[in-house]
Amino acid sequence: MRRKVRRTHGDIFRRRSLAVGIILALVASICVGKLSYMQLFAAGSVAQAATASRTVTKTVKAQRGTIVDTNNVVLAQSVERYTIYADQVAAADFTPVDCNGKNESTCHAIDGKNVGATGPAAVAKLLAPVLGMNTMELGGKLVGTNRYVVLKKNVVPEVMRAIQKLHLSGVIGYELTSDRQYSDDGLLGTILGGVDAAGNGVAGIEKMANKSLIGKDGSTSYQRGAQGQQIPGTVTESVDPVNGGTVKLTIDWDVQWYVKKALKDAQDKTHAEWGIAVVQEVKTGKILAIADTDNYVAGTDEAKMNASKAVTAVFEPGSTGKLITAAGLLQEGIHKPTDQFQVPYQIQLDGQTYHDSHEHGVQNLTLAGILKESSNVGTVMASSDYSLEKRYDYITKFGIGQSTGLNFPGESNGQIVSSYKDWDKRTRNTVLFGQGYSASALQMTNVVATIANKGVRNGQSIIESSTDAQGNDTTPSVKKSQRVVSEDVASELMNMMESMAEQYKSVMNVEGYRLAGKSGTAQVADSSGALNSIIGDFIAAIPANDPQFVITVALKDPEGIYGGTTAGPVVGTIGEFLMQKYEVPASPERTDAIPTEW
Structure with a gap:
């Protein structure tokens, strides 16, 4: 007669522990193998994919050409202007950096004092005086989930440079545009004509000589951080824009x-x-x-x-x-x-x-x-x-x-x-x-x-x-x-x-x-x-x-x-x-x- 073997709780525990250990060892082996493969054989492609996911290409607009009279008096020209925009998601996460005397290049202050707010309110307090906008109105535009909201158009270069000094990269961005300006004051209005919102000539000399006046846009490619800001030193490709030509009229x-x-x-x-x-x-x-x-x-x-x-x-x-x-x-x-x-x-x-x-x-x-x-x-x-x-x-x-x-x-x-x-x-x-x-x-x-x-x-x-x-x-x-x-x-x-x-x-x-x-x-x-x-x-x-x-x-x-x-x-x-x-x-x-x- 066969003797019945009794299993104790200790035996069951040991067996289960052994099984779990074997499974963990197997998973670890797979992870080590995968990691080794990635490091030894796929490191380049993985790095490229990561870089590509962070790389963006931005169009750099060319300036429209110039119209002058027979004596080279400027009648029409495009001047450098900027469109200022915001990332509402980044604005919601914004926390200003208090100034401590050693971090002037990255800190945020208003008239020498800390901002005293976070999120859209803090961004609005910093930006509104520079843009010449009402703080409450600007703060309202910064609230939401839109990654691109235009705050102001036709901003002059001086204002754009002042915005850069606010250290709001990733929250506030800018795009180079142009403003078509004329010196005719009604003397040649219908002869010079005008351009549309895209900068193409639609009337007068502007239309007649459009192919000569339009420029060729450039581009720049760079890597951006988690907040959308440009990572310094990561420009991988840059093509300069070519401004339009010059049209000289017979008009004196x-x-x-x-x-x-x-x-x-x-x-x-x-x-x-x-x-x-x-x-x-x-x-x-x-x-x-x-x-x-x-x-x-x-x-x-x-x-x-x-x-x-x-x-x-x-x-x-x-x-x-x-x-x-x-x-x-x-x-x-x-x-x-x-x-x-x-x-x-x-x-x-x-x-x-x-x-x-x-x-x-x-x-x-x-x-x-x-x-x-x-x-x-x-x-x-x-x-x-x-x-x-x-x-x-x-x-x-x-x-x-x-x-x-x-x-x-x-x-x-x-x-x-x-x-x-x-x-x-x-x-x-x-x-x-x-x-x-x-x-x-x-x-x-x-x-x-x-x-x-x-x-x-x-x-x-x-x-x-x-x-x-x-x-x-x-x-x-x-x-x-x-x-x-x-x-x-x-x-x-x-x-x-x-x-x-x-x-x-x-x-x-x-x-x-x-x-x-x-x-x-x-x-x-x-x-x-x-x-x-x-x-x-x-x-x-x-x-x-x-x-x-x-x-x-x-x-x-x-x-x-x-x-x-x-x-x-x-x-x-x-x-x-x-x-x-x-x-x-x-x-x-x-x-x-x-x-x-x-």
Whole structure:
């Protein structure tokens, strides 16, 4: 008979202890093995993973480029600014370090005293005076669980550096931004335009030259601590931002200022609804000034939403269009300036009646006299052998209905009503005296500039030079010059225009200088669409003996109506300023005037 073995409590305990010991030894062995593997074989990858988890890459914004005038006067620039933000979670855990005289580089104090608070309240007490914010309001923004809360934008560098001295890294951060600033004060608002919130050009030169002005952002990679702060000495990669290029305009700031002032003074004097003015250099096609009576400051919503009238507004040129007709008649050999005509007040042709601006008896005028008197009837009479095709050709040759080449946002090309083949019996003759097609002030300026430039039409330009962020030349190409009329014809036209301008010496005299120009008065549509409004304009080249500049001034609904007496004096005022500024030699006495009567 087998004897039954009795197990004591001591045996059970020993067996259990042995089992636990074996299990613990096994776990320890596994841990030692894993640790050995990690140290011997996986240490590099583990370290890399840990570093990667702490590494962040931060974009460093590039500054937008600069816009300057022809004399390098800064018109638009981006200045260094910062956006200050907070980590609400880090703010909740913030405990200030009391100053003990040995830890000035890390401690926190207010006017030499300890902060006396913790968390968001302590951060607000330290930061509010520097940001110029209310402590209670700032403290409210610091409460929550958001890791990124904007506290203030467009902070200047001096304030940002003061924040750095508060030792709030990890709680308060900053991002480099920029603020677009303009010095135009309304003088070039719609020409310069503006940028959007992302810093991209959306209007004016800012849009036109955006590719040149935008920069290339940089970046920096670093390791951050548990509170999100940058760990000193851990920058692993840094790419510097490249700021945008420089755009240099043909605009002369001094001329722009004077033209704007003269235009505003004329608006006040004549009670015109609006006015526009252009100054162009004859030999180069460069625009030295382009102004209207609006006062939109660059960068504002108004400047971004409203285009310059000098660029976008189109109107029938009226009598200034007679220059194009006279040019065609002379160039085609149909008439000479001295050809004689007997011009009545009105005539009928193909069932249509044409008349001059005021009643008069029969006038004995040469072709030069017809231009001087701005006779609609005389212009129609002189054009009896001037084909419809040629009428159309010369309007287009002088640039009407075509781009100026500026490629300015919102620019109008003007419009010829239709092909000459579709002209009705009236339009075929009204185009002779500037009705039946529309043009911008820029286009009509270049009509006179072409004549003043010995018959060669230059491409117009408003950007003198430009570079992009990489320094590449991005200057826009200028339309190729082309001859429109011969040098002899251009000289005859200048002579005829000078006789016309002499009529207004009492209101448009530039002492010591001769002008050659043409006035215009044209009906335009009012707000109802009816032809109840008037554009009075005057375009002149100065000095007539050696043209340097062309000046155009147009006023809408001025008191006085006629361009010679309303816009003419403004042309004279601007011309006087130009002659003095650029020290142009005085004109010799005129001795070769073409007869205007017979």
